[in-house]
Amino acid sequence: MKILGISAHYHDAAAALLVDGMPVASVQEERLSRRKNDAAFPLAAIEWCLERGGLEPDALDAVVFYERPMLKFDRILTSALRAFPHSWRSFPHAMKNTLGEKIWIRGIISSQLGVPRQKVLFTEHHRSHAAASFLTAPVRDAAILTADGVGEWATLTVGRGTRGPDGTAITLLREIRFPHSLGMLYSTFTAYLGFAVNEGEYKVMGLASYGRPTMADAVAKIVRRTADGAFRLDLDYFDFHTTAKRSFSAKFVDIFGPPRDPFEPIDLNSADGQRFADCAASVQKVLEDILVETAAALHRETGLPDLCLGGGVALNGVANHRMLQESGFERIFVPPAPGDAGCALGAALYADRIHFGNPDRDFPDHPYWGPAVEPEALARLAREDRLPVEELDDSVLLARVAQDLAAGLIIGWMDGALELGPRALGNRSILAAPHTVEMRDRLNRDVKRREEFRPFAPVVPVEDADRYFEIPPGGKRLARFMSGVFPVRPEWREKLAAIAHVDGTARVQTLEAGMAPRLHALLKEYERLSGIPVLLNTSFNLAGEPIVNRSVEGYLTFRRSGIDVLVAGRTRVAKRFMEKAA
Numbered sequence: 404m405k406i407l408g409i410s411a412h413y414h415d416a417a418a419a420l421l422v423d424g425m426p427v428a429s430v431q432e433e434r435l436s437r438r439k440n441d442a443a444f445p446l447a448a449i450e451w452c453l454e455r456g457g458l459e460p461d462a463l464d465a466v467v468f469y470e471r472p473m474l475k476f477d478r479i480l481t482s483a484l485r486a487f488p489h490s491w492r493s494f495p496h497a498m499k500n501t502l503g504e505k506i507w508i509r510g511i512i513s514s515q516l517g518v519p520r521q522k523v524l525f526t527e528h529h530r531s532h533a534a535a536s537f538l539t540a541p542v543r544d545a546a547i548l549t550a551d552g553v554g555e556w557a558t559l560t561v562g563r564g565t566r567g568p569d570g571t572a573i574t575l576l577r578e579i580r581f582p583h584s585l586g587m588l589y590s591t592f593t594a595y596l597g598f599a600v601n602e603g604e605y606k607v608m609g610l611a612s613y614g615r616p617t618m619a620d621a622v623a624k625i626v627r628r629t630a631d632g633a634f635r636l637d638l639d640y641f642d643f644h645t646t647a648k649r650s651f652s653a654k655f656v657d658i659f660g661p662p663r664d665p666f667e668p669i670d671l672n673s674a675d676g677q678r679f680a681d682c683a684a685s686v687q688k689v690l691e692d693i694l695v696e697t698a699a700a701l702h703r704e705t706g707l708p709d710l711c712l713g714g715g716v717a718l719n720g721v722a723n724h725r726m727l728q729e730s731g732f733e734r735i736f737v738p739p740a741p742g743d744a745g746c747a748l749g750a751a752l753y754a755d756r757i758h759f760g761n762p763d764r765d766f767p768d769h770p771y772w773g774p775a776v777e778p779e780a781l782a783r784l785a786r787e788d789r790l791p792v793e794e795l796d797d798s799v800l801l802a803r804v805a806q807d808l809a810a811g812l813i814i815g816w817m818d819g820a821l822e823l824g825p826r827a828l829g830n831r832s833i834l835a836a837p838h839t840v841e842m843r844d845r846l847n848r849d850v851k852r853r854e855e856f857r858p859f860a861p862v863v864p865v866e867d868a869d870r871y872f873e874i875p876p877g878g879k880r881l882a883r884f885m886s887g888v889f890p891v892r893p894e895w896r897e898k899l900a901a902i903a904h905v906d907g908t909a910r911v912q913t914l915e916a917g918m919a920p921r922l923h924a925l926l927k928e929y930e931r932l933s934g935i936p937v938l939l940n941t942s943f944n945l946a947g948e949p950i951v952n953r954s955v956e957g958y959l960t961f962r963r964s965g966i967d968v969l970v971a972g973r974t975r976v977a978k979r980f981m982e983k984a985a
């Protein structure tokens with residue numbers, strides 16, 4: 404059976420193809436269109452997935468959309484009516500967006516792909532999140548927790564999943580509904596702190612480490628706990644439910660002070676800068692507390708050792724670490740793409756295993772479902788520019804790149820198939836020596852061009868991780884796809900200054916040799932030279948751009964940034980001035 408999954412029209416559009424229950428391809432539209440967080444109907448992603456599977460659209464048995472447009476329409480209409488008359492300005496806008504595309508999705512899919520309307524199916528948004536997490540994890544029974552901004556109505560769900568020879572089931576036990584939403588709470592603070600919503604949430608988490616949660620009580624007042632363990636936002640402090648223009652209200656500003664001007668840099672030595680950091684720390688703490696308590700209650704209720712997390716909130720690695728430590732679950736699984744991009748795959752898996760009742764299959768435990776890099780294309784581009792190109796045997800190449808890294812060079816590293824999800828997990832990465840603050844600052848200034856308070860992440864072979872990082876039992880599973888933030892051991896913080904955050908933590912990736920063998924071998928090669936098998940690993944893109952996909956995008960990024968050496972497969976290209984220096 405051939406099933407295409409699609410997510411689109413909110414943020415992070417993507418497509419995924421399943422054939423006979425196994426994944427063949429999945430890619431975010433932004434990686435092909437080169438528009439960051441592209442939410443448009445993912446025609447390029449669909450086309451690529453079908454091409455990868457060698458299929459024409461009429462060979463598909465089903466096309467599954469990741470949410471139910473009518474339920475979403477219902478939510479927008481109801482919210483607008485409740486908020487009337489405040490909503491009269493935003494209502495036509497919301498209606499136009501909804502009516503414009505989402506509600507006609509069956510027709511759009513049917514006409515764009517030329518598949519009959521009855522082949523187009525829909526899953527609920529949070530069921531797509533739940534499936535994306537549970538049905539890709541190597542577990543048979545698990546508790547499931549999903550949390551995001553909003554789908555149709557649900558913003559947080561708890562449930563459980565079982566799979567095996569007797570079939571697959573995902574049972575949702577309870578949900579919290581819009582406008583009460585942890586994702587919206589965090590996004591409101593993201594907007595208030597002057598960052599782009601749906602993108603700047605990482606920055607809030609990074610900024611939080613510079614502050615103290617002095618305003619946690621104030622945050623807890625606007626997100627009140629209820630007797631049944633859920634929570635409600637006090638809507639007097641928010642505006643996101645009445646207008647698309649502003650997410651926080653005048654009363655919010657009365658408590659937390661004037662919002663940050665997005666164009667003003669944050670000066671942590673100023674009173675305002677410290678207030679913003681404290682604000683970030685406060686919302687982060689309240690979010691963590693609620694997630695820990697929700698997960699602990701779910702653990703008591705299910706008695707299961709494993710938790711699968713889904714939804715954009717699962718990208719919060721600090722909260723994930725606390726849930727692992729405090730909720731009672733032994734292991735927590737976060738897929739590489741817990742946000743809406745992963746819902747294309749989640750929707751397809753849900754349809755296959757549950758709607759059609761096809762047999763259970765173990766999902767390959769890696770994130771590499773996108774287009775493969777073509778080293779020949781890199782060699783061609785570099786030769787046209789008369790840059791030195793080397794095509795080397797693998798052992799020679801890895802030794803050479805390890806020497807580059809030890810000499811302080813910054814490497815653009817492209818290998819195999821593109822990762823699904825927002826993290827660079829070793830196939831489209833910028834790599835560098837992790838030892839000095841100077842390296843961190845150089846990367847921020849010359850390559851990533853971004854705020855200096857944002858930390859870089861390390862990658863380490865899983866078998867060596869405990870020497871450098873304090874990872875609790877079960878934590879290596881979180882670290883497999885960079886979903887947890889853990890302390891760097893105090894004795895290593897100085898030696899790993901480029902990847903240790905101000906509070907001594909790092910969002911570490913623990914790499915198993917089988918997942919990315921060449922990067923694993925490179926880490927070992929680097930250890931031979933430096934004594935430490937740790938590298939700084941950051942996503943291969945410049946600020947505001949999607950992660951690079953093909954050789955040409957890697958090459959253009961290399962040419963207009965401070966990256967010194969570019970590697971695709973076994974092809975190595977260096978900038979000319981370096982060859983002279985060498």
Ligand SMILES: [Fe+2]
Pocket residue numbers: 528532551552553554714715742743
């Ligand atoms: Fe979502």
